[in-house]
Amino acid sequence: MCQVDEDYNGQLDRDEVLSFSKKCVKCKEATAVLVIRAGDMFCSGCFKEYFVHKFRAMLGKNRIIFPGERVLLAVSGGPSSCSMLNQVQEGLSQNAHKKLRFIPGIVYIDEGGALGLSVEERQRTVDELQSMFKATGFPYHILPLEEVFDLPSSVLEESSPSSEQPDITYKAAVDHFIQTNRNCYLSPEKQADLTGLNIQESHTHSLQQIFGSIKTLTAKEDLLQTLRQHLLVHTARSKGYSKLMLGDNCTRLAVKLLASISLGRGAQLAIDTGFSDLRYGDIITVRPMRDYSAKEVSFYNHMYNVPSVFIPTLDTKTTDKASVLRLTESFVTKLQAHFPSTVSTIYRTSEKLQTIQPSPSSSTAHNWDKCLLCMCALDTNVVEKASAFQATLISELLSQRRASRPVDTASPTLRPEFQGPESTAAGGVGCERAACGGGCCSSVKAPESTELKSLLCYSCQLTIKDMSSADLLPQYILSEAQRRKRRSQMREEIREFLLDEDY
Amino acid sequence: YCYPISLGGAELLFDGVKEHQVTLPSQSEPWDMKQLLVWIQRNLLKERPELFVQGDSVRPGILVLINDADWELMGELEYQLQDQDNVVFISTLHGG
Numbered sequence: 360m361c362q363v364d365e366d367y368n369g370q371l372d373r374d375e376v377l378s379f380s381k382k383c384v385k386c387k388e389a390t391a392v393l394v395i396r397a398g399d400m401f402c403s404g405c406f407k408e409y410f411v412h413k414f415r416a417m418l419g420k421n422r423i424i425f426p427g428e429r430v431l432l433a434v435s436g437g438p439s440s441c442s443m444l445n446q447v448q449e450g451l452s453q454n455a456h457k458k459l460r461f462i463p464g465i466v467y468i469d470e471g472g473a474l475g476l477s478v479e480e481r482q483r484t485v486d487e488l489q490s491m492f493k494a495t496g497f498p499y500h501i502l503p504l505e506e507v508f509d510l511p512s513s514v515l516e517e518s519s520p521s522s523e524q525p526d527i528t529y530k531a532a533v534d535h536f537i538q539t540n541r542n543c544y545l546s547p548e549k550q551a552d553l554t555g556l557n558i559q560e561s562h563t564h565s566l567q568q569i570f571g572s573i574k575t576l577t578a579k580e581d582l583l584q585t586l587r588q589h590l591l592v593h594t595a596r597s598k599g600y601s602k603l604m605l606g607d608n609c610t611r612l613a614v615k616l617l618a619s620i621s622l623g624r625g626a627q628l629a630i631d632t633g634f635s636d637l638r639y640g641d642i643i644t645v646r647p648m649r650d651y652s653a654k655e656v657s658f659y660n661h662m663y664n665v666p667s668v669f670i671p672t673l674d675t676k677t678t679d680k681a682s683v684l685r686l687t688e689s690f691v692t693k694l695q696a697h698f699p700s701t702v703s704t705i706y707r708t709s710e711k712l713q714t715i716q717p718s719p720s721s722s723t724a725h726n727w728d729k730c731l732l733c734m735c736a737l738d739t740n741v742v743e744k745a746s747a748f749q750a751t752l753i754s755e756l757l758s759q760r761r762a763s764r765p766v767d768t769a770s771p772t773l774r775p776e777f778q779g780p781e782s783t784a785a786g787g788v789g790c791e792r793a794a795c796g797g798g799c800c801s802s803v804k805a806p807e808s809t810e811l812k813s814l815l816c817y818s819c820q821l822t823i824k825d826m827s828s829a830d831l832l833p834q835y836i837l838s839e840a841q842r843r844k845r846r847s848q849m850r851e852e853i854r855e856f857l858l859d860e861d862y
Numbered sequence: 863y864c865y866p867i868s869l870g871g872a873e874l875l876f877d878g879v880k881e882h883q884v885t886l887p888s889q890s891e892p893w894d895m896k897q898l899l900v901w902i903q904r905n906l907l908k909e910r911p912e913l914f915v916q917g918d919s920v921r922p923g924i925l926v927l928i929n930d931a932d933w934e935l936m937g938e939l940e941y942q943l944q945d946q947d948n949v950v951f952i953s954t955l956h957g958g
Contacts, residue, residue, distance in 0.1 A: 392931040653954035657925050696922035
């Protein structure tokens with residue numbers, strides 16, 4: 360391998376590839392048309408089989424979607440989610456081998472408001488997608504991102520799952536389902552006739568304000584992702600779906616994994632990139648496309664005419680270094696070009712990640728131990744003395760000018776022993792009445808962005824820090840933040856009177 | 863020689879036009895993909911060349927199909943074009 364003058368840029372494989380008739384590795388008869396991974400070449404027919412099988416196997420292996428369940432498919436219009444939609448369609452059709460057995464619905468969130476697209480452009484895209492959704496026969500919901508302003512703050516709470524499926528095993532559920540539905544197939548629900556987007560202009564303006572107040576593209580992307588996720592979960596809940604299917608493919612997840620580490624989301628990697636995401640409690644998010652590389656998806660869509668719509672996003676036509684995500688994507692794709700097992704290696708690593716489950720006394724895992732925005736466990740509330748996070752807090756403290764630091768009554772990000780002389784007021788909350796709202800008796804109201812910090816995980820803190828003012832966030836976030844602050848204060852006050860949790 | 867070229871996702875860089883019928887000027891040796899890319903960059907690409915080509919080849923993340931087959935199986939840049947060959951460029955960098 361280590362020879363002088365050896366060029367590693369795939370030249371090793373090149374010579375044999377120049378002969379035109381490579382046979383499919385599976386059927387060994389037909390000519391291969393596609394190379395997947397390193398050296399696996401498939402013909403068109405075998406590739407289709409492999410593709411379709413992978414989808415069903417992914418769902419079957421994980422046994423999370425029970426027969427008859429209502430599943431919401433989040434379609435962004437891009438190739439992966441449209442491919443997912445297509446697979447669901449095929450899987451539900453009558454003549455499918457090993458039919459899928461759930462009831463699907465489609466949701467599309469139009470983010471044109473955040474991108475500054477005109478109403479006509481957005482309507483055009485929506486029309487195109489609508490005709491695509493209509494052709495599937497599934498019920499669909501098209502929402503503008505502006506609807507985040509109408510979300511209730513309960514969307515930020517983890518709901519307990521509805522008690523419909525008590526401990527029934529997957530196998531028993533399937534058997535039961537087959538018995539009762541032997542002769543009739545699952546007819547998809549009737550589609551509602553929806554006309555166009557209902558966009559409130561004031562909301563669009565507020566949305567643009569939010570994104571305009573954020574300096575870096577990285578933070579914009581992160582916030583967009585968060586808002587979109589909230590809206591998806593809310594839609595699933597309000598329309599009665601119990602599962603949400605996202606179309607992230609392998610390449611995208613590999614990029615997300617590496618980018619998350621760069622953004623300080625290392626603690627949440629397993630949830631962000633795993634097959635199933637249980638952070639919302641009642642709605643489980645699944646990613647059935649996570650085993651497909653972007654190349655496989657694109658090729659399949661092209662060969663089998665799966666329609667997709669090109670929709671620009673925040674990082675369209677940006678340079679490589681525009682945001683962390685963009686840079687990571689560029690890094691991974693370039694590496695993948697020369698080392699075709701890059702993406703799958705990262706993917707395999709992500710499969711091994713698991714979240715440590717909180718201790719069995721889960722009654723204490725209240726909402727205020729979860730991040731306000733991403734709803735993952737907070738990694739900033741227990742600050743060990745020698746941790747890296749503690750170091751960043753100290754340096755932040757030291758780099759702030761003492762005179763201008765406002766009296767913070769409600770941000771216990773630092774342990775009391777680390778606060779300097781300014782801690783006089785911080786220690787004693789001095790609020791006699793528990794019914795006092797956040798901000799208490801202090802006449803100096805601490806800036807909003809500081810107040811949110813204690814409720815956010817590290818990476819969400821970084822995102823909010825990038826906003827010029829957290830007041831611009833939609834009301835549901837702010838009111839939930841205030842509620843948690845009040846609860847946390849109350850807890851502090853009555854702490855001495857609470858029985859020890861280990862008791 | 864006439865070649866239909868299609869773009870999936872990359873049409874933003876080509877004025878939004880997805881399908882192009884390309885007639886290459888005749889020359890003594892047959893055209894290969896490498897030369898085709900240079901030609902595209904000079905004549906069809908409307909903006910931001912770095913988002914489509916990188917060095918001699920296409921940017922990583924852009925899938926190239928020649929007559930519906932992966933170009934990796936055809937020799938990539940060395941493949942010599944034949945009349946009516948259909949070339950498709952699909953950007954895999956977008957959408958999910």
